[in-house]
Amino acid sequence: MKKIGIISGKGGVGKTSLVASLVSLAQKDPEINVITLDCDVDAPNLALILPPKSKEDILTHDTFTTKKARFLEEKCVNCKQCYDDHFCEFNALDWDESNNIPIINYLACEGCGACKVLCPEDAFEINPVKSGEIISYETDIGLPLIYGKTKLGSTTSGLLVSEVKQHATNLKEFNDANLILIDGPPGIGCPVIATVSGLDYIVAITEPTPSGLHDMKRAIEMVNQFNIPFGIVINKADLKSASQKQLNRYLEKAGFEILGRINFDLSIPKAMSYAEPVVDYAPESDASQAIKIIYNNLKLVLSTIN
Ligand code: SF4
Ligand code: SF4
Structure with missing residues (x-):
C-alpha cells in the first residue's frame, strides 16, 4: 500500500x-x-x-478534540477577579455588569485552563466539546x-x-x-x-x-x-x-x-x-x-x- x-x-x-x-x-x-x-x-x-x-x-x-471552559455560576462569589486580573490571555472572558458574573466567549476560548486554575472558588471547568x-x-x-x-x-x-x-x-x-x-x-x-x-x-x-x-x-x-x-x-x-x-x-x-x-x-x-x-x-x-x-x-x- x-x-x-x-x-x-x-x-x-x-x-x-x-x-x-x-x-x-x-x-x-x-x-x-x-x-x-x-x-x-x-x-x-x-x-x-x-x-x-x-x-x-x-x-x-x-x-x-477541542476543550472549552464552562462557567459554574453556583460557585461564583462575584469577586470579579477573573476579569480585573485578566485571567484569560485570549480575551475570552468578558464581564456581565447586570448579573455581576463573567461571560465566556465560546469562539475565543482556547480551553487553556487558566481560568479554572486561577479562580479561587473553582467556578470554571474545562470540558471536551464537539x-x-x-x-x-x-x-x-x-x-x-x-x-x-x-x-x-x-x-x-x-x-x-x-x-x-x-x-x-x-x-x-x-x-x-x-x-x-x-x-x-x-x-x-x-x-x-x-x-x-x-x-x-x-x-x-x-x-x-x-x-x-x-x-x-x-x-x-x-x-x-x-x-x-x-x-x-x-x-x-x-x-x-x-x-x-x-x-x-x-x-x-x-x-x-x-x-x-x-x-x-x-x-x-x-x-x-x-x-x-x-x-x-x-x-x-x-x-x-x-x-x-x-x-x-x-x-x-x-x-x-x-
Ligand atoms: S474569579 Fe471566580 S469567583 Fe470570582 S468572579 Fe470570577 S468566576 Fe466568580
Ligand atoms: S479556558 Fe483559557 S481561553 Fe478559555 S476562558 Fe479560560 S482562560 Fe480563557
Missing part, C-alpha cells in the same frame, strides 16, 4: 481539482484499488466533486471517501486530521486498498503536518505566481523535515509572468522531480462548475492529457519506492 498526500502551500492553486482527477484515473485503473481522504478539514470540498452514491449510506462520527465530524461514504464513482469537517470555533484541526487518518485505518476498504490518495490542507501548520506524517510520497502543486513560488518553498521545507520524497506539479504552467522564470530557475537548480505541467485550460473551471473531475468532464482536453501524464509519472515513481 502506498499513501500519497497532495499539498500546495498556497490555497487555490488547483489541489482539489488535481486530487479528484487522480482519484478518478486510479478508480479506472485495473492495477489500483484506491481510497481517498480529504484532510483539508477546515475547508473540505472534495466531497462536492465526489458526492455519495446514496445519501442513506453516509456515516458520520462526531469528534471531541470539534467536528468524520464523514465517510461510497462515492458515485464507486470508491470510499473519508473526510473531516471542523466545527466553528474548533481549535484543533491538526488533531482532527489525525483522527480522520486513524478512522480510515479501521475501515475494511482501507486495508484492501493499494493506494491512499489524500487531499491535504494548504499552508504549513498543524493540519498539514498531521496530514504528511507517515506518508510515502508527497505531490506539491504550485503555480508560477509570486505567492505560489513563495508558499511552495515553505511547503517543501516542511516536507523535508519528514524526509518524505516528493514531486512537483505546476498548474497554469504557461502563465506568462516574471514568476514563471523564477519558478523554472528555482526548480532547475534544486533538481526536484517534476511530475508534470498543466497549462491553463478553460476545461478545468468548466469541470469545476459542474463539480466533476476534468478527466471525466473533458477527457480529451489538454488539461486531462496533462493530468494523465502526471498520473502515469506518479505510478512510475511509486513503483520505485519501497
Whole structure:
C-alpha cells in the first residue's frame, strides 16, 4: 500500500481539482484499488466533486478534540477577579455588569485552563466539546471517501486530521486498498503536518505566481523535515509572468522531480462548475492529457519506492 498526500502551500492553486482527477484515473485503473481522504478539514470540498452514491449510506462520527471552559455560576462569589486580573490571555472572558458574573466567549476560548486554575472558588471547568465530524461514504464513482469537517470555533484541526487518518485505518476498504490518495490542507501548520506524517510520497502543486513560488518553498521545507520524497506539479504552467522564470530557475537548480505541467485550460473551471473531475468532464482536453501524464509519472515513481 502506498499513501500519497497532495499539498500546495498556497490555497487555490488547483489541489482539489488535481486530487479528484487522480482519484478518478486510479478508480479506472485495473492495477489500483484506491481510497481517498480529504484532510483539508477546515475547508473540505472534495466531497462536492465526489458526492455519495446514496445519501442513506453516509456515516458520520462526531469528534471531541477541542476543550472549552464552562462557567459554574453556583460557585461564583462575584469577586470579579477573573476579569480585573485578566485571567484569560485570549480575551475570552468578558464581564456581565447586570448579573455581576463573567461571560465566556465560546469562539475565543482556547480551553487553556487558566481560568479554572486561577479562580479561587473553582467556578470554571474545562470540558471536551464537539470539534467536528468524520464523514465517510461510497462515492458515485464507486470508491470510499473519508473526510473531516471542523466545527466553528474548533481549535484543533491538526488533531482532527489525525483522527480522520486513524478512522480510515479501521475501515475494511482501507486495508484492501493499494493506494491512499489524500487531499491535504494548504499552508504549513498543524493540519498539514498531521496530514504528511507517515506518508510515502508527497505531490506539491504550485503555480508560477509570486505567492505560489513563495508558499511552495515553505511547503517543501516542511516536507523535508519528514524526509518524505516528493514531486512537483505546476498548474497554469504557461502563465506568462516574471514568476514563471523564477519558478523554472528555482526548480532547475534544486533538481526536484517534476511530475508534470498543466497549462491553463478553460476545461478545468468548466469541470469545476459542474463539480466533476476534468478527466471525466473533458477527457480529451489538454488539461486531462496533462493530468494523465502526471498520473502515469506518479505510478512510475511509486513503483520505485519501497
Ligand atoms: S474569579 Fe471566580 S469567583 Fe470570582 S468572579 Fe470570577 S468566576 Fe466568580
Ligand atoms: S479556558 Fe483559557 S481561553 Fe478559555 S476562558 Fe479560560 S482562560 Fe480563557
